[in-house]
Amino acid sequence: xxxxxxxxxxxxxxxxxxxxxxxxxxxxxxxxxxxxxxxxxxxxxxxxxxxxxxxxxxxxxxxxxxxxxxxxxxxxxxxxxxxxxxxxxxxxxxxxxxxxxxxxxxxxxxxxxxxxxxxxxxxxxxxxxxxxxxxxxxxxxxxxxxxxxxxxxxxxxxxxxxxxxxxxxxxxxxxxxxxxxxxxxxxxxxxxxxxxxxxxxxxxxxxxxxxxxxxxxxxxxxxxxxxxxxxxxxxxxxxxxxxxxxxxxxxxxxxxxxxxxxxxxxxxxxx
Amino acid sequence: xxxxxxxxxxxxxxxxxxxxxxxxxxxxxxxxxxxxxxxxxxxxxxxxxxxxxxxxxxxxxxxxxxxxxxxxxxxxxxxxxxxxxxxxxxxxxxxxxxxxxxxxxxxxxxxxxxxxxxxxxxxxxxxxxxxxxxxxxxxxxxxxxxxxxxxxxxxxxxxxxxxxxxxxxxxxxxxxxxxxxxxxxxxxxxxxxxxxxxxxxxxxxxxxxxxxxxxxxxxxxxxxxxxxxxxxxxxxxxxxxxxxxxxxxxxxxxxxxxxxxxxxxxxxxxxxxxxxxxxxxxxxxxxxxxxxxxxxxxxxxxxxxxxxxxxxxxxxxxxxxxxxxxxxxxxxxxxxxxxxxxxxxxxxxxxxxxxxxxxxxxxxxxxxxxxxxxxxxxxxxxxxxxxxxxxxxxxxxxxxxxxxxxxxxxxxxxxxxxxxxxxxxxxxxxxxxxxxxxxxxxxxxxxxxxxxxxxxxxxxxxxxxxxxxxxxxxxxxxxxxxxxxxxxxxxxxxxxxx
Numbered sequence: 001x002x003x004x005x006x007x008x009x010x011x012x013x014x015x016x017x018x019x020x021x022x023x024x025x026x027x028x029x030x031x032x033x034x035x036x037x038x039x040x041x042x043x044x045x046x047x048x049x050x051x052x053x054x055x056x057x058x059x060x061x062x063x064x065x066x067x068x069x070x071x072x073x074x075x076x077x078x079x080x081x082x083x084x085x086x087x088x089x090x091x092x093x094x095x096x097x098x099x100x101x102x103x104x105x106x107x108x109x110x111x112x113x114x115x116x117x118x119x120x121x122x123x124x125x126x127x128x129x130x131x132x133x134x135x136x137x138x139x140x141x142x143x144x145x146x147x148x149x150x151x152x153x154x155x156x157x158x159x160x161x162x163x164x165x166x167x168x169x170x171x172x173x174x175x176x177x178x179x180x181x182x183x184x185x186x187x188x189x190x191x192x193x194x195x196x197x198x199x200x201x202x203x204x205x206x207x208x209x210x211x212x213x214x215x216x217x218x219x220x221x222x223x224x225x226x227x228x229x230x231x232x233x234x235x236x237x238x239x240x241x242x243x244x245x246x247x248x249x250x251x252x253x254x255x256x257x258x259x260x261x262x263x264x265x266x267x268x269x270x271x
Numbered sequence: 272x273x274x275x276x277x278x279x280x281x282x283x284x285x286x287x288x289x290x291x292x293x294x295x296x297x298x299x300x301x302x303x304x305x306x307x308x309x310x311x312x313x314x315x316x317x318x319x320x321x322x323x324x325x326x327x328x329x330x331x332x333x334x335x336x337x338x339x340x341x342x343x344x345x346x347x348x349x350x351x352x353x354x355x356x357x358x359x360x361x362x363x364x365x366x367x368x369x370x371x372x373x374x375x376x377x378x379x380x381x382x383x384x385x386x387x388x389x390x391x392x393x394x395x396x397x398x399x400x401x402x403x404x405x406x407x408x409x410x411x412x413x414x415x416x417x418x419x420x421x422x423x424x425x426x427x428x429x430x431x432x433x434x435x436x437x438x439x440x441x442x443x444x445x446x447x448x449x450x451x452x453x454x455x456x457x458x459x460x461x462x463x464x465x466x467x468x469x470x471x472x473x474x475x476x477x478x479x480x481x482x483x484x485x486x487x488x489x490x491x492x493x494x495x496x497x498x499x500x501x502x503x504x505x506x507x508x509x510x511x512x513x514x515x516x517x518x519x520x521x522x523x524x525x526x527x528x529x530x531x532x533x534x535x536x537x538x539x540x541x542x543x544x545x546x547x548x549x550x551x552x553x554x555x556x557x558x559x560x561x562x563x564x565x566x567x568x569x570x571x572x573x574x575x576x577x578x579x580x581x582x583x584x585x586x587x588x589x590x591x592x593x594x595x596x597x598x599x600x601x602x603x604x605x606x607x608x609x610x611x612x613x614x615x616x617x618x619x620x621x622x623x624x625x626x627x628x629x630x631x632x633x634x635x636x637x638x639x640x641x642x643x644x645x646x647x648x649x650x651x652x653x654x655x656x657x658x659x660x661x662x663x664x665x666x667x668x669x670x671x672x673x674x675x676x677x678x679x680x681x682x683x684x685x686x687x688x689x690x691x692x693x694x695x696x697x698x699x700x701x702x703x704x705x706x707x708x709x710x711x712x713x714x715x716x717x718x719x720x721x722x723x724x725x726x727x728x729x730x731x732x733x734x735x736x737x738x739x740x741x742x743x744x745x746x747x748x749x750x751x752x753x754x755x756x757x758x759x760x761x762x763x764x765x766x767x768x769x
Contacts (some may be wrong), residue, residue, distance in 0.1 A: 029356035035676040057749035066683040077620040078670030085685070089766070090647045090658065092683035100648055102665045107643040128635055135631035139625030146685070168621075168660035197716045197745040223742035225682045226750065226768065227699055247679040 010106075030140060030173025032067040032172045033074075040230065040244035044068075045172065046237050047139075048165045049185035050157070052173045059190040060228035062087075063248040065142050065172050070098035072170075080104040080132045084125050085146050106132070110267035122148060126156055133163035133171070145175045157183035178233070193245065196224040226248035275436070277383040277393065278503070279420035281360055283412045286377035289349055290356035293408035294349075294516065294534070303344035306333050316348065326514065340689035350517035351602070353377075358513065359407040359542055361506070366545045367402055372419075372503040377411075380419050380625065382503055382554070393433045401431060407541045416442075419503070421495050443494050443557065444469025456486055461589075465582060468494055494593070513604040514538050521597020522629045525589055528598060533582050535603045540576045543607060547631065549574035550581060551608025555588070558600035565594045568643075571631035573662070574608035580633040584668035587637070619668040632663060638730070654736065656686065656765060682768055690765035693753065705745055712745035719743075720755070734758070 029044035038044055045051040053061040070093060072079050079090055079102055090100050092152050108124035113132060122145070128141050141164075152160075161183040164171040173179060178187050225248045232242045283289045292299050304323035311334040326339045338342045357376040357585040364371045370382035382627060385394060390396045392660045397413045404411050414425025421443065427450055431578040434442045436558070446468040448457045460483070471491050480488035522528050525735040543549060551707065557565040568684035569584050606735045610625055635644045642660065650657035676762045693707030702714050719741035726735035738754040745751060 002373065032680075033676050034680055035678050038676060057747075057767050058744075058769050060680070060769065062685055063680050063683045069681050070681065075620060078665050086688050087685035088684045089684050091649045091655070092681065094649065096681035096683070102748060103646060103647055104632075104663045104665075105645060105647040105660075106639060107644060108639045109321050116392055122388050124638055127642050128638055131631050131638070135623050135627045137628070139620055192748065192750075195716055195750055197744070223750070223768075225679075227682070248682040249679045250682045 001022060026269075029066055030248065031071055032064070034067055034246070036244055036246040037067065038228075039241060040232075040240070042238050045170050046185050048168045048171045048182050049237070050161055050164055050171045050173060050183055051188070052109055052178055052234075053185040053188050053190060054075045054175050054177055054233075055190035056176060058192050058195075058226060058228055060192060060230075060248045061174050061188075062144075062189045064172050064188070064190065064228075065144075065232075066093060066096060068140060068172060069093060069103065070096045070152070070171070072140040073099040075139075076102070078102050078104070079140045080106065080138050080139060081142045081144065082125050082132070083144050084121065085144060087144065087146065087221055092238045098198075104132075104138075106248070126152075126160070127224055128161065129171075133160070133167045133169060134165045138167065138169045140170045140172065142172045142174065145173055145179060148152075148175055148179060149177070151177075152179045152182060154183070160222045161185075161192040163244040170196070182213050184234060185236040189233045191229055192226045193229045194227040196226060196247070196249070197222065199241065223250065276417055277317070277387075277415060278417065278419050278422045279383050279397070279438075280414045280416075280426040281404070281723070282401065282414070282418070282423070282426040283360060283377035283409060283411045285317050286353055286356060288319055289347065289377070289409055290352035291346060293356050293359070293538070294352050296408075298344070300449060302327070302340060302342065302343055303346060304336060305348050307348060308351045309347070332709065340363050346518075347519075349517055351600070355514045355538065356409055357721065359409055359538070360404070360411060362512075362542045363400065363404045363407060363409075363411075365741075366547070367507070369507075370503055371445050371506050373506040374423075379506075380422065380503055384413065394431075395437075397431045399432055403545050404547055408538060413433055425637055440494070441468075444724070445471070451478050451490060452486065456483065459483065460487070460750075484717050510531065511604050512539055512542055512605060513602060515600065515602040518598065521599050523528075523597040525586065525593070529582065529586055529588070530602060532577065532585050532603065535601065536581050536585075538579070538602065539605050540578050543576045543605065546609040547610070548608070549576045549610050550605045550695065552606040553581065553585065554606070555585060555596045556602040556604075557594055558602075559594055559596040560599050561596040563596065565598075567730040571628035571633055571636070573636075574610060575630045577630045577631040577633065580637045581629070583637040585635075616668070622665065622668055628751070653723055656688065657725070684766040685769045687764060690754075690763035693762050693764050695753065695755070695762040702741065702743065702753075703763075710745070710747065710764075712747040714743050715746055716744040717741055723754075724757075744769045 027111050028047040030047055031038050031044035035169060053064050054062045069079050073115055075095060083105060088105055093103065094100055108121055108128055125145070127142065129141060132138055132141050157180040160171060160180070178184065227245060230244050232240050233241065280356070284682065287305050300321060301319065303319050304315040305394055306319040306321050307316040312332050315327065315329060315331050315333065315336055316473060318329050322343060327336050327343060333345050336345065352557050353376065360374060360377060361371065362380060364379055364381045368381055368383070372380045374380060385523050386396055386425050387393070390399050392403060393415045397415055400413050404602055412426045412429065414428070415421045416422040417436055417439060421434055421439050424446060425434050425442065435738045444467065448460055448468060449465060468490060474654050476488060479491055479615055508571055516531055516535065528599060539550070550571060553569040555567040555569065559565060567588055569618060575581065610629065632644060644663070645660040646663050647660060648659050691707055693705055693710065695702045696704040698704070703719060704713050720739035722737070722739050724737035727734065738755040739757065740752060740754045741755055747761050750768040752765050752768065753762055754766045
């Protein structure tokens with residue numbers, strides 16, 4: 001009897017139970033299960049809303065998106081990735097502990113490159129995202145619009161926002177700059193403050209590194225990851241302008257990983 | 272007779288006419304007839320009620336029919352449509368019970384044992400039968416009684432007729448002889464003043480058999496209920512769903528063909544839907560005007576019964592490789608597949624409903640192509656870029672122990688597919704500058720080389736692959752993964768750490 005009672009006390013945290021007239025409860029968050037990020041975002045990104053992760057190459061936006069993918073798939077949620085640039089690397093997700101079987105990968109074809117933003121490809125991407133949102137049941141949908149340079153039309157942003165709210169799915173958009181304007185509930189600007197070379201880390205124990213320089217006589221350096229600085233540039237559900245710093249680290253080297261697929265770097269250690 | 276036994280008879284009168292009405296709904300109220308041959312001298316085998324009301328009768332030639340009614344629509348007999356209509360009727364019955372006996376095309380019996388608990392009394396059951404039949408485009412008459420013979424007569428009498436248990440004799444007594452016998456015997460009995468089946472009950476069986484023959488005797492047995500114990504000879508329902516259409520002339524463009532394919536898919540989808548099935552794969556067979564056949568097999572990423580994605584897949588297949596001649600006959604068959612069942616749990620994360628997920632997958636495949644939707648996994652290879660795509664079939668959600676929050680984020684790489692060829696300028700054997708399409712930057716920091724080699728056991732002639740991998744932070748602020756192909760001495764960039 002005690003177990004059902006204990007379970008019933010958790011009902012308010014279950015998807016599909018809402019208060020009043022709201023479609024998606026605003027306090028429902030998708031956690032990254034990473035301390036600094038969860039504290040920075042006050043529990044994670046909002047479900048049923050659009051969250052934008054923006055930044056240039058190597059800014060850490062894909063790694064931040066991947067942390068939510070890993071957390072959602074580990075929690076048993078179904079995840080979809082609409083991969084416009086065909087850049088999704090499943091080995092990185094598996095190395096981070098994600099369950100790749102729960103991740104639906106959709107890659108609209110590149111018909112033609114029409115200027116800085118490809119209307120035809122983008123249209124297919126957005127259509128695929130709308131189909132996924134309309135299907136419902138996806139805990140997280142990631143829309144990778146890295147090659148897109150111009151903001152989306154307001155009507156597109158509105159449609160995505162409404163569909164996300166109706167589906168209750170967290171929608172992450174990865175891009176170089178904000179694309180959704182006012183329809184994004186959360187907009188994060190990320191940048192790499194420092195690449196981490198010259199030191200090794202084993203099983204999460206980090207030896208603080210510095211940016212390395214080329215020295216022919218030194219032994220080959222190791223690339224451990226990057227230090228990321230994040231700024232909340234827009235937040236409809238909480239405070240703005242909060243800054244956080246954290247580290248994105250490459251997969252720790254474990255002997256078992258050496259025998260894996262595409263994760264092994266035995267020669268690196270020997271060198 | 273087994274107590275409480277109920278048999279339903281589903282009867283399509285004039286199956287060829289019903290098959291045309293199913294395939295071409297615009298003919299439902301039209302005055303049309305089916306000719307049994309080609310040319311103006313061919314006799315009319317079946318006449319629609321609208322034409323019969325205007326004076327067209329069976330047996331007239333096409334020329335005579337047109338003389339009476341110039342606007343008469345004459346169509347040839349279409350065996351493919353008739354088979355599909357009969358199969359659709361079987362699907363309607365199979366959606367209720369597996370105990371079915373097909374007496375003849377367009378007429379079948381269905382054992383209703385246990386169905387009242389699901390659908391209510393016989394009247395409601397009959398209405399549900401008719402509703403499902405209309406969903407697949409046919410309108411059979413339904414008769415329900417305690418035996419096959421009485422159920423068949425009840426179906427012949429009206430669109431829906433239910434003979435309550437114990438009232439079979441009352442129904443049969445009223446029945447006019449023209450419904451149960453041939454015109455010759457009917458005329459002979461009528462000369463004796465016998466116009467209804469009930470009148471036969473007064474006669475002695477031996478005398479009736481001796482004077483009127485075995486057919487009259489069988490009527491008496493029917494009246495007395497001697498045949499009520501006849502069992503159903505069950506017919507298994509179809510394992511493959513086929514719809515087809517014969518065309519009057521060869522179609523050479525895809526536009527008109529798409530309209531026909533849509534109609535065929537709609538009929539197939541309706542049949543599958545009432546059986547609770549989805550389309551697992553499609554087989555398209557085209558008979559061409561040059562007497563060749565064009566066969567296509569379209570495998571679906573996920574079963575669905577939605578017409579739109581199925582039609583799009585068919586059209587994509589035909590556009591990819593158009594038929595070599597005009598199309599005279601189309602046969603479309605669907606291999607059924609069971610929808611994936613799932614049980615939701617209140618305390619587990621929600622997952623997409625299987626039916627909706629399958630439909631969504633089919634639409635995504637239509638939008639993006641079959642190779643671009645699924646689950647992407649690393650292949651069993653030492654090449655980092657080797658990937659395998661699997662059909663998306665997420666396992667059911669399972670509660671996992673919550674992991675403690677980590678203090679750092681995992682670094683992922685954005686793959687560049689295919690790898691970009693770049694030029695790397697080296698000094699003292701170490702990379703100094705990288706130049707390529709859209710990139711021209713100095714090396715700021717670097718890790719490597721990490722050598723990867725493999726597949727020499729599979730390709731002894733080429734020696735497999737051997738690469739030296741580097742991680743380079745360039746002056747443009749990004750960190751790239753590059754490799755030096757030792758076989759060709761060329762440099763490639765295959766990913767960006769992001």
